[in-house]
Amino acid sequence: MTDLGPLIPRNREAHPPALDPDYKTSVARSPNLPLLSMESSLSEETGPTFGHGLIGALDNNLILNWTKGAAPAVGERILMHGRVLDERGKPVPNTLVEIWQANAGGRYRHKKDTYFAPLDPNFGGCGRTLTDADGHYQFLTIRPGAYPWPNRGNDWRPMHIHVSVFGHSFGQRLITQMYFEGDPLIPRCPIANTIKDRARLDQLVAPLDMASSRPLDFLAYKFDIVLRGRRQTMFENKLEGM
Amino acid sequence: MVQKLEVLVESASQTAGPYVHIGLMPTYAGNAGAYAQEVGVSPIAEGAQGEIIEIVGSVFDGTGWALRDAMIESWQADAAGRYPGMDGADPAVSGLCRFAADAVTGEFTLRTVKPGATSARGGGTQAPHISLWIVARGINVGLQTRVYFEDEDNSTDPLLARIEQRPRVDTLIAKKTAPGKYRFDIRLQGAGETVFLDI
Numbered sequence: 001m002t003d004l005g006p007l008i009p010r011n012r013e014a015h016p017p018a019l020d021p022d023y024k025t026s027v028a029r030s031p032n033l034p035l036l037s038m039e040s041s042l043s044e045e046t047g048p049t050f051g052h053g054l055i056g057a058l059d060n061n062l063i064l065n066w067t068k069g070a071a072p073a074v075g076e077r078i079l080m081h082g083r084v085l086d087e088r089g090k091p092v093p094n095t096l097v098e099i100w101q102a103n104a105g106g107r108y109r110h111k112k113d114t115y116f117a118p119l120d121p122n123f124g125g126c127g128r129t130l131t132d133a134d135g136h137y138q139f140l141t142i143r144p145g146a147y148p149w150p151n152r153g154n155d156w157r158p159m160h161i162h163v164s165v166f167g168h169s170f171g172q173r174l175i176t177q178m179y180f181e182g183d184p185l186i187p188r189c190p191i192a193n194t195i196k197d198r199a200r201l202d203q204l205v206a207p208l209d210m211a212s213s214r215p216l217d218f219l220a221y222k223f224d225i226v227l228r229g230r231r232q233t234m235f236e237n238k239l240e241g242m
Numbered sequence: 243m244v245q246k247l248e249v250l251v252e253s254a255s256q257t258a259g260p261y262v263h264i265g266l267m268p269t270y271a272g273n274a275g276a277y278a279q280e281v282g283v284s285p286i287a288e289g290a291q292g293e294i295i296e297i298v299g300s301v302f303d304g305t306g307w308a309l310r311d312a313m314i315e316s317w318q319a320d321a322a323g324r325y326p327g328m329d330g331a332d333p334a335v336s337g338l339c340r341f342a343a344d345a346v347t348g349e350f351t352l353r354t355v356k357p358g359a360t361s362a363r364g365g366g367t368q369a370p371h372i373s374l375w376i377v378a379r380g381i382n383v384g385l386q387t388r389v390y391f392e393d394e395d396n397s398t399d400p401l402l403a404r405i406e407q408r409p410r411v412d413t414l415i416a417k418k419t420a421p422g423k424y425r426f427d428i429r430l431q432g433a434g435e436t437v438f439l440d441i
Binding site for chain 2: 015023040125
């Protein structure tokens with residue numbers, strides 16, 4: 001039985017509310033009126049596909065990709081790896097995973113970041129890859145630094161890597177962040193704390209994975225990502241063209 | 243104890259933050275060359291069938307200020323109403339576009355082909371529309387909405403029919419400003435708040 005029915009409705013309790021006053025920018029950017037909930041249609045059940053021709057050889061190696069392999073970035077070398085699964089626990093193969101992050105000093109290579117930690121001339125801060133047949137992906141990168149941000153008087157972002165995933169349908173689209181096990185800034189961060197259920201926040205914290213680290217080279221952190229699933233088709237109306 | 247359900251919980255969303263462009267639109271972030279080919283630069287290639295249109299707009303917050311840091315993705319069918327990957331779909335329509343509010347003016351532009359009507363589950367038709375997904379600093383879960391067109395027949399669209407307060411339907415309809423040109427503003431909050439979707 002294939003999962004080609006409508007998308008499983010999004011479990012909004014797993015997600016942050018739109019409005020969280022401790023994250024000040026959300027106050028004027030959160031809808032007041034309820035979302036319109038409907039069963040998915042072709043518009044949400046279809047989605048873009050990406051070929052391997054898109055992905056360059058160094059795209060998933062943030063230590064080397066900015067300099068095209070000429071010189072490595074500064075910082076603690078880490079492997080970020082995991083699987084993309086759906087709510088039914090099935091792997092999501094051949095889907096695009098994109099990441100971006102600050103450098104080891106907590107500075108982003110973006111025209112609008114003016115934090116005085118210096119840019120690393122050898123670090124760009126973005127990477128991308130496609131999951132394999134079992135939903136696995138991996139990136140070689142450096143551990144990003146924590147950094148201060150203008151919110152309350154003295155707020156700091158914990159070390160984190162932004163993660164964007166497509167899945168196979170536009171309705172599965174997700175952007176989230178990976179945090180690092182043991183970071184004392186996580187429980188102090190108003191953005192991490194937009195997630196009200198501790199179990200759901202813990203799901204975004206990658207454990208140190210010594211079994212996947214490489215001696216004398218890099219540590220590893222494991223980060224699995226779960227996307228919305230789809231209902232199974234036995235009793236579903238057939239959607240024309242699918 | 244009852245049987246265990248073999249289901250996982252979707253990973254919680256987190257804001258895309260102010261620097262989303264680094265990862266998803268490197269050239270916009272000032273990092274041209276990060277990738278040989280960026281994703282979603284245009285939803286159409288040379289030779290796409292149908293009417294080429296341009297949709298211009300802004301994303302306004304609850305104070306009426308146009309966001310300078312919003313990033314939007316669009317997804318759509320081709321001129322005949324076929325989504326990429328479906329039988330007979332126009333090979334020149336990839337369907338996905340990424341575009342950002344201008345860092346100075348806050349205005350975005352989407353250049354694409356006007357999509358055709360698409361089928362709805364169990365019969366019926368969805369009026370021509372483009373799906374949007376909006377992310378930015380301060381948006382905790384990406385906001386879904388749709389662009390419909392004022393010069394199309396929207397009377398039997400199943401989604402528009404579900405909007406109880408009829409004046410709110412207008413928030414999803416792009417206004418024609420010239421041949422092939424439309425205006426579509428998105429209001430995150432307050433007067434004229436756009437209908438956002440949970441689909």
